[in-house]
Amino acid sequence: MSEVVRPAPGWLTAIRVYRDPRLWFIFLLGCSSGYPWVLISSAMTGWLKDADLSRAAISYFGSVTAVYAINFLWAPLLDRVRIPLLYQHLGQRRSWILMLQLWIVLFTVGIALTNPAASLLWTSLLALAIAAAAASMDVAIDGYRIDIIGQDPLKLPTAAAMGVAGWWTGYSLPGYLAFHYADRFGWSVVYLGLALLLAMLALGTLWVREPETNRDLLQQKAAERYQNSQSHPALLWLQVTVFEPFAEFIRRNGLKVSVLLILFILTFKLGESFLGRMSIQFYREVGFSNEQIAEYSKLIGWGATVFFTLLGSLLNTRFGVFKGLVIGGIAMAASNLMFAWLAKVGPDEQILFWTIILDNFTTAFSIVAFVSFLSAFTGVAFSASQYALLASVGNFGRTSMAAFGGSLVDWLDGDWSMFFLLTSLMVIPALGLLWYIMYLLRQRGQQI
16 A cells, blocks of 8 residues: 555645646546436336335345446456547546446436336346446546546545545436436436436536546556566466456555455445435335435435535545544444434434435545545556455445345334344444554554
8 A cells, every 4th residue: 555644734725625627527527427326226216116116126126236346357457458549539547438428328228218017127137237337437437536636645535525526416416306207207208318418427528637647657567577477468468457456456555454454345334335225215115205305315415415525525634534434434323323213203304304414424424534545545557446446345235235125124024213223233343444454554654
């Protein structure tokens, strides 16, 4: 891991960082990153619920997002493979992003022309295609963010915040429109509208600036490590592309810290993942309408998330990422207890409002620290591959393991309060791992 010594800038210095136009490029691409989750998660859950599918079926359908947990397997290709024609005009990062955006548009049109109640398999395959393209696009976008900002400790939290604010904007505003108009026009028309909006958003990729890095030189030096093996040129290319990103990560961070880091990432957001997967189902069962979900969960939730994300970046910049992770983890557990209270009370809009506010505060605050923390462990030569490895571990908990959320609620006989109580306790092991990782880093003289 590169040494990241945290300065203690003043509040005015932390605020002035946002004048950097690169942060707004990150925000725009973050919107594209969050958008697919409307298509395959929240809006799709609403559509499947209206189609009268069971809790377990809806929960298992979300398993298409498991590709986010394995995108590190092909992430090295996005660091090394150049797309013909597009590369010459857009560069390495933007060419991949634009191509994948257009693929998602096409697959979304395909879903709009299906009927999940009559052809669930076809709908699932199209959703899987969207998830695969989106997971790949995330690799390119994360690589873009790391490349264009670098390892500047002052800008790591702000870059993370702008990416998160963009993600939630791309997730919440289209989600608001989807739920607001679903009852009026139907889900098929809504999905056609979502495809059109994403096509318009893809135009922004032509506007952002391609990062300038010495990635090619560093990759050439990495290749020299394997040239003495007298391997065939094709095998040499594969060694540098597939093996070297992960080998370099372990060499730089050490095996012990690398393993502990992966365990921490796997468990830190597990409870939040269970909540996120089942939240729309929960709102509907408690008694909230699609329009209420649109107003509170999407529109108000988006505003709260963006505000708290920017606030969280200032606090993480000022006081450090480690404290941000500890506070965020404890706060995540508390927000799950608010959902348990809502489950007891029923469809009370005031309690829903404050539950959404607290949930979005804790999510925004913790994720800024979380993304900054992961970014500090990546190198320049293979930034997309290494960040994808770390993010994939977290996505495994958020996608594959959380797929059992519906079955857990069924096992609890529909007791949502107990479900949210259990999810609030899932963060405890992660906080213990975090403390030990920071202890090891401080022994090395490193600080985050």
